[in-house]
Amino acid sequence: MSDCSTCVVRNRAICASLETDELQLLGHLGRKRMIKRGETLLWEGDPAPVVANIIDGVLKLSVNLQDGREQIVSVMYASDFIGRPFGKESPYRVTAMTDAEICVFSRSSFDSFAKEHPDLQNKLLQRTLDELDRAREWMTMLGKKSATERIATLLVELSDRLTVDGCSPTTLYLDRFELPMDRQQISDILGLTIETVSRQFTRIRKEGIIELPDRRTVIIKDRSRLKALAEIA
Amino acid sequence: MSDCSTCVVRNRAICASLETDELQLLGHLGRKRMIKRGETLLWEGDPAPVVANIIDGVLKLSVNLQDGREQIVSVMYASDFIGRPFGKESPYRVTAMTDAEICVFSRSSFDSFAKEHPDLQNKLLQRTLDELDRAREWMTMLGKKSATERIATLLVELSDRLTVDGCSPTTLYLDRFELPMDRQQISDILGLTIETVSRQFTRIRKEGIIELPDRRTVIIKDRSRLKALAEIA
DNA sequence: GCGAAGCTTTGATCTTGGTCAAAGAAAGTT
DNA sequence: AACTTTCTTTGACCAAGATCAAAGCTTCGC
Known part of the structure; x- marks a missing residue:
């Protein structure tokens, strides 16, 4: 378990939507983990066993093509949320670009926690909408x-x-x-x-x-x- | 108000998450509206007064650049959901590419309805995640x-x-x-x-x-x- | 410190797609 | 039907960026 109250991204990550006592509950589900530069956390097509908050470091989401080339579709930083809650497998490979520290949750336990905490879900929705905006800005860059x-x-x-x-x-x-x-x-x-x-x-x-x-x-x-x-x- | 029970996208739009009686409540908030090809529903930077379901037709989301060119960041079809719930203005211009029929809600009434219906919000989250996947696929296209x-x-x-x-x-x-x-x-x-x-x-x-x-x-x-x-x- | 293996930079050349220009085709107007 | 307007296609040429190739730098292992 993690001690969320002292977490450096406590006020910026999705956890910011939770009260102290709820935070403690979530904290019991999460686990801090270090990953080294180059290490892959999630493979595309995997049944995406985890979601995570980035505490420190930079990770990339990439689509890897058969010929070995890759398109990086997102670069994620401290306090960003990683993974695909609810259902679906992750369509991207998630890899650390620097040594990083993340707070991981098993997908199933996170999902059920989220279902009971609409505020968290709402925060997640807003994050995803922001992420979508970012992706579309990137599209404009690639297109024009x-x-x-x-x-x-x-x-x-x-x-x-x-x-x-x-x-x-x-x-x-x-x-x-x-x-x-x-x-x-x-x-x-x-x-x-x-x-x-x-x-x-x-x-x-x-x-x-x-x-x-x-x-x-x-x-x-x-x-x-x-x-x-x-x-x- | 709209009669949702006979709506052609009833089972494909986000409304599919609602029970019959909830659907009726939402129906009271919604209003069917026709828009003609070329007509703009939402302007970028507007305080986005509405959200909507597409019943029929095709709409585009675009980023318009100062020199008059535009990058289209999404093409949306029947049963897709349009607009930015919760807070923020719409960063895109939303324009009909064909004559279209949509089901509009004022943002404020939709927001408060959604707050009280976690299932709807969950559906919205999943939609947005799917939309994000689509945007990233598009990014790969534009990049590679x-x-x-x-x-x-x-x-x-x-x-x-x-x-x-x-x-x-x-x-x-x-x-x-x-x-x-x-x-x-x-x-x-x-x-x-x-x-x-x-x-x-x-x-x-x-x-x-x-x-x-x-x-x-x-x-x-x-x-x-x-x-x-x-x-x- | 030396050598090998990776990155990164630079150069030469080629290709894809952009730009400029004009002709054809539809669609709309009088 | 004639005429205008708008959209689409085609052609000639150009340029941004890709490809191919080689040379410098770092970094790492011994």
């Missing part, structure tokens, strides 16, 4: 944006979502952060090739908008120009 | 598929979703149907240009996979080859 715009969009999102876990205000943007993924994964998120990703990084670096002290670190030097690049035409 | 694959994918989806409204079994696929959208709209769905769409139509027509007796009609002559085309690599 150029390579440069895609890179800029990703960097802006990361600098927003990668804030130090716990209690940072949502207005905080990071000007320096570690990429939770390599170039290949960036290309799989953005629907580009690794070479194009690399060339675009070089390009906006040469324009002085960002710095890349090493392959994983990004420093945003000119946020307003980066944001302008991320916008469409 | 070629122009030909995109066209083939859309035609397969339409022949599946455009079944005669009411009570057709889900196994029915149409081999002849009317496109609910023009070439421009197809290009806005698939993230292509209208010229590319036209060329790809011509191509698979010349290969004998489909026939195009007029600009709106599609006849699938060789479904297995069309399905093969829709698959990746």
Whole structure:
């Protein structure tokens, strides 16, 4: 079991909808678990035995094609909810992009707990609606944006979502952060090739908008120009 | 008010989660409404005053960019649910692609009804999760598929979703149907240009996979080859 | 520290799909 | 029916990004 009251994502995860006593009940069902970078939590087509809250780290949801390529359909951060409650198997593979800490529940026990807590279910619905909005924004990117715009969009999102876990205000943007993924994964998120990703990084670096002290670190030097690049035409 | 018991989508829409007497209560809140092709039901950024079930017809959700172009992020069919319950404004524009009939509820009355009917809310959650899966499939298409694959994918989806409204079994696929959208709209769905769409139509027509007796009609002559085309690599 | 294995970057070339332009076909109007 | 308007197709050309290939860098193991 987990001690929810001291959980760093207590107020941001779906658990925020619960009262203290209900939280304790849920806590008895959950279990903290570490997963290492690269480890896969859920395989597509699996009867999805678990759902989870992300406490720390970054995970990806991906659709893997027969020829070995993959499209990453979502990148999830601390306080996000993972898995497919109620019925259905998970249609995606869920893999850790960084070492991560998650709070797992068996699907069946979570399902029945949720059925008895409409507030939780309501929160879950709102989360899912938000997730849907995010997916559709991504669709617009894939449908309409150029390579440069895609890179800029990703960097802006990361600098927003990668804030130090716990209690940072949502207005905080990071000007320096570690990429939770390599170039290949960036290309799989953005629907580009690794070479194009690399060339675009070089390009906006040469324009002085960002710095890349090493392959994983990004420093945003000119946020307003980066944001302008991320916008469409 | 609407007479839900005779509604053609009664068993497929979210209303299917309700008992007869609850259904009557909801029916008092709903109102049938016709909208004409091209008419916009909801504008992006609006305080989204309504939610609705589609009874008949096809509607699109779109993100409209400053330069007048648009990305269509979803195409919705009979029995689908439209709108953003609980809070938030609608981030998309909702427009009829064909003449359509919908069952509208004011957001506030629907919200409070849903709060008191967990089954309905649960159904709504499952719908939204399904919708999310659909959006992510679309993302994979936009990220990885070629122009030909995109066209083939859309035609397969339409022949599946455009079944005669009411009570057709889900196994029915149409081999002849009317496109609910023009070439421009197809290009806005698939993230292509209208010229590319036209060329790809011509191509698979010349290969004998489909026939195009007029600009709106599609006849699938060789479904297995069309399905093969829709698959990746 | 040396070598192997991975990443990442850069370069050269090619392809797909975009852009620009114009002609054909339907549909709507007078 | 003639004319306008709108939608669709086709053609010629272009460009963004993909592909193929090779060279630099890191990282890791010994």
